[in-house]
Each structure stands twice: as C-alpha cells, then as structure tokens.
Amino acid sequence: MVTKTVELLKGFASHEEIMEILATVAADLGDVIDVSFLQVKPLKGAMTNEVFEINWPAKSDGHLRRVLVRLYGEGVEVFFNREDEIQTFESMSKHGQGPRLLGRFATGRVEEFIHARTLSASDLCDPEISALIATKMREFHNLDMPGEKKAQLWPRLRKWLNHAKSLCSPKDTKNFGLEVLDTEINMLQELLSEGCEGIGFCHNDLQYGNIMIDEETRSITLIDYEYASYNPIAYDIANHFCEMVADYHSDKPHVLDYRRYPTMFENGAPGLEVRQRFIRAYLSSEGKKPTKTEVGQLVNVAERYTLANHLFWGLWGLISSHVNTIDFDYKEYARQRFKQYWLKKPILLNSPSIISQDGVPNGSVAPFTI
DSSP: OHHHHHHHHHTSTTHHHHHHHHHHHHHHTTOOOOGGGOEEEEETTOSSSEEEEEEEEOTTTOOEEEEEEEEOOTTGGGTSOHHHHHHHHHHHHHTTOSOOEEEEETTEEEEEOOOSEEOOGGGGGOHHHHHHHHHHHHHHHTOOOSSOSSOOHHHHHHHHHHHHHHHSOHHHHHHTTGGGHHHHHHHHHHHHTSSOOOEEEEOSOOOGGGEEEOTTTOOEEEOOOTTOEEEEHHHHHHHHHHGGGBOTTSSSTTOBOGGGTTOOOTTOOOHHHHHHHHHHHHHHTTSOOOOHHHHHHHHHHHHHHHHHHHHHHHHHHHHHHHHOOSSSOHHHHHHHHHHHHHHHHHHHTTOOOOBOTTSOBTTOOOOOOO
C-alpha cells in the first residue's frame, strides 16, 4: 500500500528531484527518509496545481512528520508570475501568515503542513466561522506587501481575454461572446471605479479550500496565494460570496448552485442579511463600529463587483480548459460564470436588459439558455 502511494509521484517528470528535496527537508528536521515508509496522499479540491500530503516517521520519536508538496499545473503561467507568487509566499511567512516554504524544485515546492482543518463548503454558511473569515480578510487586506498598490484586476482581465481569444476556436470565441468582452471590461472598470475605492492586498481566490481553521484556538489561516495582488477590497469580498455556490469535493465539482449564493444560514437569515453580517464583521474587526450607511455602501459595491468576478473566473475556466490536465470540466465551469454575468448585469447595473427573448445576450452570441 505504501509502495503504491509513492508511485503517485513517479508519474511526474520531476520525481527524482522531488525525492532529493524531500530528503533535504527531512535532514533539516533531523530525519532520514526511508522510501519504504514514505506515505503520499493526494489532496482533492485543487484546480490549479496537484497537491500531496507527504508523511514519514520522525527519527526522534517515530511520530509522523507531515509536509505538503505542491506540483505546479501545466500552462498556468499565463495566470500569474511564479516568481512573484513565491515572493508573496515568502512575504506572507515573514508576516506570520500561512505556511513556511521548506524547499523548491523546478516544477513545484515543499511547504510546511498546517495542522488545522481545511474548511468545507458548508462551513462558509456557519455564522461564527463566517465572522472569523471576515476578520481575517480585513487583516489580510491591511498587509504591507510587495507590488504596485493599485487595482490589478483590470489589466489581468484584459491579458486573460487576449489569451483566451488566442486559444479558443472561432466557434468557442463566438459561442462565449469573447468579441464583446473588451467593451464589457471597459464599462465595468469605468462604473466600478467611480468615487473612492478602497484598495488592499487581496487574496482573490478565497474559496473554502483555501481557508483553514484551528479547532482549538478558532484561528483562521488563509493559504494559496497564486492569484493574490492589490485590488479593490470589495472585489475580494465579492469573490468570497461567489465561492459560496461551489462544492469542489462533490461528484460534479464544476457545477455551481446559485441557489446557495448567500441565501440562508441555519437561522433562516435571508441572503442580504448574510452579506450585511459578513461586512459588518469585516468593518468592525478593528474595534470601530460601522454605521448602517457604511455597511450598506460596501454591500452594494461588493455586489456589483461580482460581475467582474464572473468574467475573471469565466476566462480562467476557458484558458484552463486548454492548458490544464486536472480532471475538472473547466469549460462548463466557464459557461456557468459567463451565464451569471449576463443574467445579473441588467439587475446590478440597473441597465436595460441585455437578454433577448431566446435567452442569448443582446450583442453577443453566447449559446446558453438563461
């Protein structure tokens, strides 16, 4: 059984390099790795990288050492600069955030294993846990990190759109309405950037699998910073709300259930109240009680930023369908995100309906039926 688990790593070209790095990490911890006792456990839910938990008996007392090995997904360099991401990872560690970097190799890295529980999809609907996430998010946004302190969302969207056009067939370019997205991105940037816009260091991918909780201390740790950058804080909050519709550990991890977009917690609170509660906890986390107006303003801005979030992850899904080999229906995921964009745009921007009678966005050629 153990031998078979080690075989999991042999499917990667960098297997020998991985084993060398693991041996070095083990030596730094005072251990010697015996391959016959090495245990490899694939971790589910990752959609950009392959992630494994690696265990071996410690030399001192025989208890299990645990590390996490992250193998970078193929072709994902279009989404972020890997060296910038490593710099972010190391800066986070200096700030006391997240796991420590233990070792690097050409196609991945070894990280400290966080002894905490990764959240499940249902945890996001727990009022206590939700408040803890809101407080942690505010702390994260206030970090002084490397990088230009202005919104990176818009140039990233344009870069991804151009890359999606270069990868997609003429049929998919037409079906997903990529020809009109330049105009949509320009329009969103102009509308959403009006007035004073709070910028912070944002995680940009705050799905439940990137949040861990220590059951004893109730402390929250945010992990996986591939997409992190300076952005409007309202965008990061919007992204977290959008992730409440996903369950990446289900039989169909690509399927999004928008009935769950913060709809109800166990006490029956309606969706608006759920979002207000989260933002109230976010704004209160530094000791100052926000006014109803302040809460309402951020709720409204965050809700409008869900539109940019749908385009962001829709483009991510399209590109991933061409470059990533992880077993996940990226194209169907993209279709659902674009569908939500066209559905919600007339409501959230109070604009004339862009949905024609046959369910296709006016001015576009998206094939889905609303």
